[in-house]
Structures are given as structure tokens and as C-alpha cells.
Amino acid sequence: MKNQWTNLYTGFVEVKASGKGTERLINELIRQGVSVWDIRRTAPGILVFCMDVKEISNLRKAVRKNECKVTFVKGSGGPFIIKRLIKNSGFVFGFFAFLITIFVLSNMVWGIEVHEASPDTEHAIRKELDKMGIKKGKLQFLLLDVDEIQKQLGDKIDVLTWVGVDLKGTTYHFQVVEKETPEEVKTYSPQHLVAKKKAIIKKMLVEKGKPIVSINDYVTKGQLLVSGLIGKEDKPQMVPAIGKIMGETWYKATVEVPLKTHFSVFNGDESTRHSIAIGGLSIPVWGFKNPDYPDYVTETTSAPFYFLQWKMPISYKAQTLRSKEELIREYTKNEAVKEARKMAKASLEKELPEDAEIISGKILHESIENGKVILSIHYQVIENIAIGQPIIQGD
Amino acid sequence: MAQKWGQRFRRLLVKTMDLPQDVMMDLPRITMIGQLHIYIENHRGLLNFTDTEVRLLLKNGQLLVKGRSFVIKTILPEEIMLEGKIDQVSYINE
Known part of the structure; x- marks a missing residue:
């Protein structure tokens, strides 16, 4: 049959x-x-x-x-x-129009949500996003990469410590951590102030407590600076000693600066190739010509297409070819020394707390070895050396 | 007379060699599934078909199937499959 x-x-x-x-x-x-x-x-x-x-x-x-x-x-x-479909081609057309509409809509940005940001930060973020072209109704695959958005936001908005960018479906979520740290809770438990490191005391601002040392005293690490025990000696009263003891401290830094350095820099010339990738196959759509600069770096970003919540095996791929140039920087000895001092100071400043001040830097030793300038620098710094030490009851 | 001799010979073969009779003797092979289906092989053509009666030509005589709401699901030169409610199947020998 x-x-x-x-x-x-x-x-x-x-x-x-x-x-x-x-x-x-x-x-x-x-x-x-x-x-x-x-x-x-x-x-x-x-x-x-x-x-x-x-x-x-x-x-x-x-x-x-x-x-x-x-x-x-x-x-x-x-x-x-x-035959019937051709006769009723309106339905067929409608069906495909429906699919295309759903497809386009599922690749659009439908929401931008900023979480845990103060109103002015949120405003700044939204403004910056507007500049980047991230708005409601834009097509997702034409926009920047999530990582790129994250990087640019972090660079451009200073108050952000960290911003997490997450694309969930059609909505961008921004998780914000702002720099302003919560105000420190003042400790009201009784404490002494002791020296953080060895120093010569230059200035004393004692709010509470009994100063033990005086200006121009040399103190070593752990030495008592301000006592939290006040009052009569036979009947002392315990208070939290609070104050700033500015002392002169010393740092030694060694820096190396090569006299000749190779750099590769981008000179701004770039061209982009757009293509549609289906599985492993990529079909170029726009930008076929080869770049006319010899040396370049290829950067590839790809964004998958979505149909409703399903990721499709088709994605949009953009290849950016950035022109690269090799540069050689050469320093004379004097320039190298200057640069080295700058670098050393900058790295020291990074380590020091904000209220510290570098008052002088002296070059202890200077030599040239293997095309590098090696500097040893001695710095004098004024900083707060006081650190709280709780008074243990019954002592 | 010659045909009769042939028939006899075949009958003998079937008896002694235990061959299936429908193959050797061109008899219809009828398979029924309850009253719902009837499947007839080795017919020689459709003589009459209404929704209550089907008359098929056989090599010797005719086969009459009676019932209700008959539909021929498939028909091939030697096979037929009938669907409906089958009440009776009978042979008509002239």
C-alpha cells in the first residue's frame, strides 16, 4: 500500500x-x-x-x-x-511582518535602570548614556559593548567607584557604587593615641586627652602621644583621646626609568567592518576594503540577535581595525631624572593619606645601568602619625 | 476438463506440500478487524459499490459484503480495504 x-x-x-x-x-x-x-x-x-x-x-x-x-x-x-497562500498573500505578509516586528522589538533597548545611585549621580549617568547613544528604542547590537559602557562610565563620571552594567533582555541595569564613603562612626570608647611610625613631631592638635609629648620630640613606633587618662593621678578618668599629631616622617624610594622606550600608539585612523555571523560563518555586510595603513590592531565586538528571550545563532559582528604606530621615546639623562622624580613622587602620593604633604625630596643616589637611570630618593613627609589604641579596662 | 485437471493437481500439491491455499488456488484472503475493517486480497474488480453493499468479482464467483456507511479506504488491482460497519460477508456462486 x-x-x-x-x-x-x-x-x-x-x-x-x-x-x-x-x-x-x-x-x-x-x-x-x-x-x-x-x-x-x-x-x-x-x-x-x-x-x-x-x-x-x-x-x-x-x-x-x-x-x-x-x-x-x-x-x-x-x-x-x-495557491491559496498566494491568493491570501495578505495573511502571509502579515505573519512575516509580525515575526519581523517581534524580532526588531526584542532587539531594542526598552529600559534603562540605575540602581542605588543618588539622584544627581543617576542624572549624570543618564546624560552620559545619552551621549553614548544608549536610549530607549535604540537597537542593541548597534550600541557599545556592555564592558565598553562600563569602562566609559567609570572614566567619565568621577564620583563612581564602580558601575556594573548588565543587559537583561531588553533592559540595561546599572549597579552603582559611589565614592562617598559613609561618615566614619566616631569611637567613643576610651583610647590613647600612639605613634604609627617613627617621626619628629611638628604640630599637635589635641582635641581631647592629655598630651605626653611635645613639638620637636622624636617618637618611635607605638610610643604614647596623647593619653586618654585625665584628671588626678590617683583617680584618673578615662576619655577617648582625639587629635591630630603631625609628624615628619621619612620615605625612601627607588625608581628606574629607561632612557629609550618603545611604544605602540593608535593614531586615530580606524575603519570598521560590519558583518552578520551565522553560527561560525560570517557574512560581510559593509566595509569591505582593506585599510591603507600597514600596521593595525583588530578589535572584534559581537552582539547576538534575540527573538523574544531566546538568543539566536545569528549575531551582529563589528571589526574595528585601528591603525597602530610604533614610537620610540628617548630621554637625555636630565630628562630621565626629572621623569623619575615625578614618578616617584606620584607613586608615593598614592600611598600616603590625603592630609599628608611631601615637603622635600633629596636624591641619595643616581646611576645609569643598562640604559636605565636608577634613582634613590629620600622624602620628608608631614603626616598624621596618631593612631588610636583602646584603653583596656582594669589596666 | 483441462481446468478441472489443473484444479485437482493444485489441490493435491497443497495437500501434500502444505502450501498456503490462497496463493496456489487464487482464493481471496479476507482479513477483518471486528466489524470496522475488512481487507480483501485477490479480488478481480469492483462490481457494485454503495454505502451499504459492496460486490466484488472473484476468480470463481463473487463476494458480497453488507453493512453500513462503507468507504473504500484504498483500492489496488488485487487488494481492497473497506471501512464501515460490516454486518455480513457472503459468497455468491453462480
Whole structure:
């Protein structure tokens, strides 16, 4: 027996035969090898049956030999469905328009949410995002990478310590950590102030407590500076000693600066190639020509397309070719020394607390070795050397 | 007379060699599934078909199937599959 389901693709017709010799017509057809199925007698003298579209010429031959009339009731299967689709092409068009609409909408930015930011920071972030082109209604794959957004936001807005950028579906979430640290909770437990490191005391600002040392005293690490025990000696009262003891401290730094340095820099020339990647295959769409600069770095960003929440195997890929140039920087000895001092100072300043001040730097030792200038520098710094030490009860 | 001799010979073969009779003797092989389906092999053509009665030509005589709401699901030169409610199957020998 023939498989019936293939008829769905090739198409079949329902035939109505009327007249006397309908049974003979069927016999004739099957003798010719035409497959016929679903034969029904709907009324006396009328036979309805199904047959392949391709066999209609055989049917005509068979009809000529018999005394009966044949009409076609309807056609089903592939060719007829296509015919109907063409006739109702509006529906087909609507269906594809629907798919495309959903596809476009699922690749748009629908929301930008900034979490845990103060109103002015949020405003700054939104303004910056506007500048970057991240707005509601933009297509996601044309925008910057999430990592890139994160980097640029961090660079451009100073008050941000960290911003986490997350793209969830069609919404960008910005998780913000601002620099302003919460105000330190003042400790009101009784404490002494002791020296953090060895220093010569230059200035004393004692708010509470009994100063033990005086200006120009040399103190070592851990030495008591301001006592938290005040009052009479036989009946002392414990208070938290608070104050700033500015002392002169010393730092030694060694820096090396090479006289000759190779750099690679971008000179700003760049071209972008756009392509659509399907699986592993990438089809270029725009930007075919090779760059006219010889040395370049390729940067690839890709953004997948979405259909509703599903990531599709198709993605948009942009390759940016940035022109690269090699630069050689050469210092004379004096320039190198200057640069080295600058570097040393900068790195020291980074280490020191904000209220510290570098008052002088002396070069202790200077030498040139293997094309490098090596400097040892001694710095004098004024900084707060006081640090709290709790008074243990019963002491 | 010659045909009768042939028939006899075949019958003998079937008896002695245990061959299936429908193959050797061109008899119809009828398979029924309850009252729902009837599947007939080795017929020689459709004689009459209405929704209550089907008459098939056999090599010897005819086969008459009676019932209700008959539909021929498939028909091939020697096979037919009938669907409906089958009440009776009978042979008509002239």
C-alpha cells in the first residue's frame, strides 16, 4: 500500500463521478495503476473519491471509455495550499511582518535602570548614556559593548567607584557604587593615641586627652602621644583621646626609568567592518576594503540577535581595525631624572593619606645601568602619625 | 476438463506440500478487524459499490459484503480495504 502522507505534499483532488459506470471507472483507474482512496457513495449514482493531481490525465482517459461525468470537488495538499497562500498573500505578509516586528522589538533597548545611585549621580549617568547613544528604542547590537559602557562610565563620571552594567533582555541595569564613603562612626570608647611610625613631631592638635609629648620630640613606633587618662593621678578618668599629631616622617624610594622606550600608539585612523555571523560563518555586510595603513590592531565586538528571550545563532559582528604606530621615546639623562622624580613622587602620593604633604625630596643616589637611570630618593613627609589604641579596662 | 485437471493437481500439491491455499488456488484472503475493517486480497474488480453493499468479482464467483456507511479506504488491482460497519460477508456462486 502506498504511503498516504506523501500525497499531502504532491497534492490531491477530490473527484465527484456521476453516472452509471462509476464502479467500472474505478476498476479502470486501478488497472492503470492510479492510486485511489476514500471512495464514498454520497448518493445513488454519485461516487466521490480522492486521487493524485498528477494522475488527472489518466482519469480523463478512463472517463472517455465509460459513461459517466466527472467534476472536481476540491484540491488539497501542497500545490493547492500554495495557491491559496498566494491568493491570501495578505495573511502571509502579515505573519512575516509580525515575526519581523517581534524580532526588531526584542532587539531594542526598552529600559534603562540605575540602581542605588543618588539622584544627581543617576542624572549624570543618564546624560552620559545619552551621549553614548544608549536610549530607549535604540537597537542593541548597534550600541557599545556592555564592558565598553562600563569602562566609559567609570572614566567619565568621577564620583563612581564602580558601575556594573548588565543587559537583561531588553533592559540595561546599572549597579552603582559611589565614592562617598559613609561618615566614619566616631569611637567613643576610651583610647590613647600612639605613634604609627617613627617621626619628629611638628604640630599637635589635641582635641581631647592629655598630651605626653611635645613639638620637636622624636617618637618611635607605638610610643604614647596623647593619653586618654585625665584628671588626678590617683583617680584618673578615662576619655577617648582625639587629635591630630603631625609628624615628619621619612620615605625612601627607588625608581628606574629607561632612557629609550618603545611604544605602540593608535593614531586615530580606524575603519570598521560590519558583518552578520551565522553560527561560525560570517557574512560581510559593509566595509569591505582593506585599510591603507600597514600596521593595525583588530578589535572584534559581537552582539547576538534575540527573538523574544531566546538568543539566536545569528549575531551582529563589528571589526574595528585601528591603525597602530610604533614610537620610540628617548630621554637625555636630565630628562630621565626629572621623569623619575615625578614618578616617584606620584607613586608615593598614592600611598600616603590625603592630609599628608611631601615637603622635600633629596636624591641619595643616581646611576645609569643598562640604559636605565636608577634613582634613590629620600622624602620628608608631614603626616598624621596618631593612631588610636583602646584603653583596656582594669589596666 | 483441462481446468478441472489443473484444479485437482493444485489441490493435491497443497495437500501434500502444505502450501498456503490462497496463493496456489487464487482464493481471496479476507482479513477483518471486528466489524470496522475488512481487507480483501485477490479480488478481480469492483462490481457494485454503495454505502451499504459492496460486490466484488472473484476468480470463481463473487463476494458480497453488507453493512453500513462503507468507504473504500484504498483500492489496488488485487487488494481492497473497506471501512464501515460490516454486518455480513457472503459468497455468491453462480
